[in-house]
Amino acid sequence: EDQVTQSPEALRLQEGESSSLNCSYTVSGLRGLFWYRQDPGKGPEFLFTLYSAGEEKEKERLKATLTKKESFLHITAPKPEDSATYLCAVHNAGGTSYGKLTFGQGTILTVHP
């Protein structure tokens, strides 16, 4: 069974204090790892797709990296507007899980001014 575990559950940062969010996954046939941002009462907003170990993607203050077992979302010099829940998901191409998009529980990020 596919599993996606995100840590920490919640993270509080001061503005400008860089940190990382972790996404550990177990999947039989990874066909993509995805990061999303979700604001309260809204649908998730797509951020990044990673396909293979060693791949990196960047967008403004965010950088996503991928290894064979986990992904990190690095946040550099965060601002209060970066406060949100960050979700990680994996797409499985193997066996009975083909086509399923499985999500982690999310990390709630709060950035204080």
Add this chain to the structure above:
Amino acid sequence: DGGITQSPKYLFRKEGQNVTLSCEQNLNHDAMYWYRQDPGQGLRLIYYSQIVNDFQKGDIAEGYSVSREKKESFPLTVTSAQKNPTAFYLCASSVRVSGTEAFFGQGTRLTVV
């Protein structure tokens, strides 16, 4: 503008009633998904569809039904058999079922009264 439209945004249901949540996309995507989100929990997959006239059960399909008669539309019916239907429901679509990012609608909040 291309995107995914969910309606209504808020829905109230009396116990014992069936309700249908609408999801329409104009992105020409083959794959569509329905997720349920409860406070403190991750997104849980209800149903997904790889192509018109085909759909598969996700992890929590009991008490729900779907149809995929048109590429653009993937309505979800919450039946009276669903014991705890109060939740935030999210619809998503992706170019294909494997390896491509999914884009989400803004969600429907269903409350049983």
